Amino acid sequence: MLAKGNKTPTYETAHEAEKAVLVAVPDKREDDARITESLDELAFLTETAGTVPIKRFVQKLEKPDIRTFVGSGKLEEIRAYVQHAGATTVIFDDDLSPSQLRNLEKELKVKILDRTLLILDIFALRAKTATARTQVELAQYQYLLPRLTGLWTHLERQRGGVGMRGPGEREIETDRRVVRDRISLLKEQLKDFDKQSQTQRKSRTGIVRVALVGYTNVGKSTLMNLLSRADVFAENKLFATVDSTVRKVVLENVPFLLSDTVGFIRKLPTRLIESFKSTLDEIREADLLLHVVDISHPMFEEHIQVVNDTLKDIGAVDKRTILVFNKIDQYSTDVDIAQHLHEVEPDHDEDLVMREEHQHRPSLEQLKSSYMARMHDPVIFVSAQERVNIDELRDMVARHVRTLYEQQYPGQAPFADLSAYTAETE
Numbered sequence: 278m279l280a281k282g283n284k285t286p287t288y289e290t291a292h293e294a295e296k297a298v299l300v301a302v303p304d305k306r307e308d309d310a311r312i313t314e315s316l317d318e319l320a321f322l323t324e325t326a327g328t329v330p331i332k333r334f335v336q337k338l339e340k341p342d343i344r345t346f347v348g349s350g351k352l353e354e355i356r357a358y359v360q361h362a363g364a365t366t367v368i369f370d371d372d373l374s375p376s377q378l379r380n381l382e383k384e385l386k387v388k389i390l391d392r393t394l395l396i397l398d399i400f401a402l403r404a405k406t407a408t409a410r411t412q413v414e415l416a417q418y419q420y421l422l423p424r425l426t427g428l429w430t431h432l433e434r435q436r437g438g439v440g441m442r443g444p445g446e447r448e449i450e451t452d453r454r455v456v457r458d459r460i461s462l463l464k465e466q467l468k469d470f471d472k473q474s475q476t477q478r479k480s481r482t483g484i485v486r487v488a489l490v491g492y493t494n495v496g497k498s499t500l501m502n503l504l505s506r507a508d509v510f511a512e513n514k515l516f517a518t519v520d521s522t523v524r525k526v527v528l529e530n531v532p533f534l535l536s537d538t539v540g541f542i543r544k545l546p547t548r549l550i551e552s553f554k555s556t557l558d559e560i561r562e563a564d565l566l567l568h569v570v571d572i573s574h575p576m577f578e579e580h581i582q583v584v585n586d587t588l589k590d591i592g593a594v595d596k597r598t599i600l601v602f603n604k605i606d607q608y609s610t611d612v613d614i615a616q617h618l619h620e621v622e623p624d625h626d627e628d629l630v631m632r633e634e635h636q637h638r639p640s641l642e643q644l645k646s647s648y649m650a651r652m653h654d655p656v657i658f659v660s661a662q663e664r665v666n667i668d669e670l671r672d673m674v675a676r677h678v679r680t681l682y683e684q685q686y687p688g689q690a691p692f693a694d695l696s697a698y699t700a701e702t703e
């Protein structure tokens with residue numbers, strides 16, 4: 278299904294009846310709640326890609342097995358389960374090396390994916406604009422190149438080549454050359470897109486720019502819609518937005534450009550993020566960030582950290598930021614994590630058990646006062662869905678934007694001729 282553009286030689290991950298087994302090999306010292314949470318996220322990603330997660334395996338190790346990522350006993354267990362359940366895919370929660378990928382494919386005889394490949398698959402599903410598609414395709418090929426082994430026969434077939442014949446080194450070399458050529462071509466195309474968007478951005482000088490950033494699925498697009506009354510695709514899926522969308526918004530007579538951007542997620546390799554350069558330029562060049570947080574998520578604090586780290590990675594630091602805690606309607610002090618929690622003991626092949634875990638969280642009021650006191654950035658608590666505190670959010674944004682105009686364009690009224698800034702979507 279990744280082979281959407283017929284030139285994309287990647288695995289199919291989504292099929293109606295595809296069933297996936299999820300595997301995590303956390304560090305020995307990792308605590309159970311975090312392991313579960315990371316696997317929940319992987320399960321959510323799997324569903325978003327259209328595949329059904331049917332089972333989870335966890336093996337705590339000092340470090341992953343160099344050859345097959347999991348130990349041999351666990352591998353045997355997974356193989357038996359895959360055969361018995363008719364699973365079509367095994368998805369690992371961390372990145373696999375090219376040789377691990379190859380060995381696992383040989384041993385398990387089903388499709389093997391890792392977190393990055395899964396995320397790329399979702400990106401490919403979601404990307405709509407030419408730029409986003411090209412960015413995703415480039416990221417896919419860059420990921421693919423070192424992993425190109427005898428197993429990738431479909432490139433040959435696509436060129437009407439050797440079909441099912443087992444490829445030898447010569448074919449692999451040909452594949453590599455084809456992929457390298459494609460990578461250069463995509464890079465050239467992206468350069469052109471980049472020039473275009475630079476020109477576009479130049480025409481935007483004189484206007485304050487605001488970007489919505491945050492972890493995936495926190496409500497950025499929903500807020501974009503509310504603030505700009507635009508119709509941006511929002512959905513309870515990870516990475517609903519891959520393209521960045523820019524709109525002109527006028528709040529309380531103060532105009533600015535608002536952009537909605539791709540969500541961040543943990544364990545996303547920086548080099549992968551960088552292939553979304555032109556999307557990230559929106560963030561890097563913004564004057565004000567609205568960092569949206571899903572406060573109803575049990576791991577929201579870790580999400581804040583992931584977003585801050587990613588912003589640092591992409592060079593978007595020291596920006597004026599408003600921390601927008603969203604989904605207060607869904608906040609609960611008593612979180613039931615009634616999900617597969619893994620009984621994990623060091624050096625022990627364990628299986629899954631169902632366990633109820635209760636987490637008691639502070640009240641929303643307590644959270645509010647602690648965050649208001651702690652953060653030096655302005656903080657606001659809203660519900661985009663229930664429209665709670667949205668007027669206050671508008672006020673707050675308008676106030677900050679007004680201040681930015683005064684600082685950046687002193688003596689100039691920002692309310693002059695705005696016809697040049699028509700709403701645009703890139």
Ligand SMILES: Nc1nc2c(ncn2[C@@H]2O[C@H](COP(=O)(O)OP(=O)(O)OP(=O)(O)O)[C@@H](O)[C@H]2O)c(=O)[nH]1
Nearest residue numbers: 494495496497498499512513516517518540661662
């Ligand atoms: N309960 C509740 N749900 C919300 C709220 N705001 C957004 N949602 C829901 O959360 C889901 C994700 O919303 P999006 O706006 O697509 O989130 P996003 O941050 O743009 O997500 P990506 O583009 O995937 O990174 C959707 O199902 C929304 O309806 C809220 O205030 N409360």
Ligand SMILES: [Mg+2]
Nearest residue numbers: 497498517518
């Ligand atoms: Mg979105």
